[in-house]
Amino acid sequence: xxxxxxxxxxxxxxxxxxxxxxxxxxxxxxxxxxxxxxxxxxxxxxxxxxxxxxxxxxxxxxxxxxxxxxxxxxxxxxxxxxxxxxxxxxxxxxxxxxxxxxxxxxxxxxxxxxxxxxxxxxxxxxxxxxxxxxxxxxxxxxxxxxxxxxxxxxxxxxxxxxxxxxxxxxxxxxxxxxxxxxxxxxxxxxxxxxxxxxxxxxxxxxxxxxxxxxxxxxxxxxxxxxxxxxxxxxxxxxxxxxxxxxxxxxxxxxxxxxxxxxxxxxxxxxxxxxxxxxxxxxxxxxxxxxxxxxxxxxxxxxxxxxxxxxxxxxxxxxxxxxxxxxxxxxxxxxxxxxxxxx
Numbered sequence: 001x002x003x004x005x006x007x008x009x010x011x012x013x014x015x016x017x018x019x020x021x022x023x024x025x026x027x028x029x030x031x032x033x034x035x036x037x038x039x040x041x042x043x044x045x046x047x048x049x050x051x052x053x054x055x056x057x058x059x060x061x062x063x064x065x066x067x068x069x070x071x072x073x074x075x076x077x078x079x080x081x082x083x084x085x086x087x088x089x090x091x092x093x094x095x096x097x098x099x100x101x102x103x104x105x106x107x108x109x110x111x112x113x114x115x116x117x118x119x120x121x122x123x124x125x126x127x128x129x130x131x132x133x134x135x136x137x138x139x140x141x142x143x144x145x146x147x148x149x150x151x152x153x154x155x156x157x158x159x160x161x162x163x164x165x166x167x168x169x170x171x172x173x174x175x176x177x178x179x180x181x182x183x184x185x186x187x188x189x190x191x192x193x194x195x196x197x198x199x200x201x202x203x204x205x206x207x208x209x210x211x212x213x214x215x216x217x218x219x220x221x222x223x224x225x226x227x228x229x230x231x232x233x234x235x236x237x238x239x240x241x242x243x244x245x246x247x248x249x250x251x252x253x254x255x256x257x258x259x260x261x262x263x264x265x266x267x268x269x270x271x272x273x274x275x276x277x278x279x280x281x282x283x284x285x286x287x288x289x290x291x292x293x294x295x296x297x298x299x300x301x302x303x304x305x306x307x308x309x310x311x312x313x314x315x316x317x318x319x320x321x322x323x324x325x326x327x328x329x330x331x332x333x334x335x336x337x338x339x340x341x342x
Contacts (some may be wrong), residue, residue: 005312006032007339009102009332010062010222011274012323013039016046023050025058025326029333030340035062035092035222035319044077062222062319063167063185067095067115071122071143078123078162079130079154083221087159088296092185093120095166097253108128113172117141118151120180129153131160170256171202176218178206186221187257188321189248191293194260195314197222219314222321223307226297227335232295239283242294246282250274263290300331304338 009031011022019036023046034050034057036043041202043061050059059081067073074091081089093102095112102109118140129136136148165183168174174307177184186199199219207214224245226237248254249263250270258267269285298307303320311318324332 005315005316005334008058008220008317009318009324010034010321011036011046011050012042012233013037013041013046014326016041016049018051018268018326019049021326023053023057023059023323025201026324027054027320029326029336030327031057031319032104032173032317033058033060033090033319034062034324037062037276038064038094043202044081046079047089048127049082049186051081051088054088055086056088056293058088059085060165061092062220063092063094063095063165066093066119067101067107067109067112072120072145075123075126076154079157080160082159083157088160090163090165090183092165092183095173110142113176114282116156116166116173117176117180118142120166123164124274127160127162131156145330148197154313165218169253171198174199174202175206175209178203179307180207181209181217183218185316186222187248187254187262189254189257189294190221191244191257191260192310192314193293195219195255197260197320198256200314210233218316220317220319221311222319223311225303225307225320225322226295227300227303227320227322227331229299229331234299238291238295238297242286242291243283245290245294246270247274248281248337249286250282254267258290262292263287266290296331300335301338304335308339308341 004018009026011034018045023034036046043064047059078091090277097114100107101107122143125138128134130153135143138145163182166177166181167185168287184203224241226234226241228234228237246299249258250332252271255267266285273281296303306320
């Protein structure tokens with residue numbers, strides 16, 4: 001594991017018009033990367049604005065939903081952003097779950113691990129076609145491409161090696177990342193024991209199967225935090241995080257995190273309440289031990305110190321699961337200084 005730990009920032013997705021100002025401020029403070037998630041808005045629009053406003057930090061999707069788009073559409077978007085950012089763009093991909101793919105995006109659902117493998121391979125075939133003039137021909141189970149006329153070929157760019165990060169929770173996506181990707185996005189609902197007992201060993205298995213070294217993949221995670229300048233601010237942040245943690249913990253897909261700590265009974269109660277749509281009761285089921293394992297709290301300086309203490313030697317890069325906003329520049333500057341030991 002690398003000794004360096006990068007501190008990144010996450011972009012709020014409720015104010016696209018502020019994206020350029022946010023990116024400029026984040027780069028000035030010294031964040032190593034800025035991540036945009038696909039929630040209320042398309043993540044590529046703010047990344048485009050951020051690319052024009054910055055010159056040093058990485059810009060990435062954390063994550064974009066792969067199966068909501070064809071690999072050709074995704075390949076074009078990533079290619080353009082790699083060119084606009086002078087090679088600073090990172091394509092983070094997630095599979096989402098069956099209900100969202102079918103009922104929110106109106107797309108077909110297939111076994112996600114083999115489909116994502118083929119999706120990434122197909123994008124890379126497109127990129128080779130554009131960069132090297134290689135004939136486009138993919139014959140897979142899910143994607144079959146054989147047409148790329150000059151009229152639709154964007155041509156080579158100066159930075160064609162686009163890093164692909166894969167998001168996941170369970171073993172098979174971790175292994176797939178080790179086999180084919182340059183980075184892994186851990187979910188914010190995680191703990192260090194879960195990372196070290198499940199994510200990292202399965203990532204290593206994938207790396208071994210592909211004959212790649214550990215440093216071929218970066219492991220990134222957003223982290224739940226509750227910083228504040230007063231006890232009241234910290235308590236309010238803790239309660240907000242408690243509700244989000246309860247929501248994630250009520251989802252069966254994240255059961256592996258709870259099982260790593262023997263919290264199966266908590267998972268059962270939360271899933272039952274969610275099934276009955278008793279959303280207001282979820283947060284009351286989150287024990288303090290779970291909060292302590294998932295959440296960091298205290299002053300902005302405390303949180304900066306805790307981030308490094310908890311994750312050095314475990315992750316390669318991290319960000320706070322709290323959007324960076326220019327209105328809090330002074331506070332974020334203090335957190336970053338504490339994280340870097342300044």
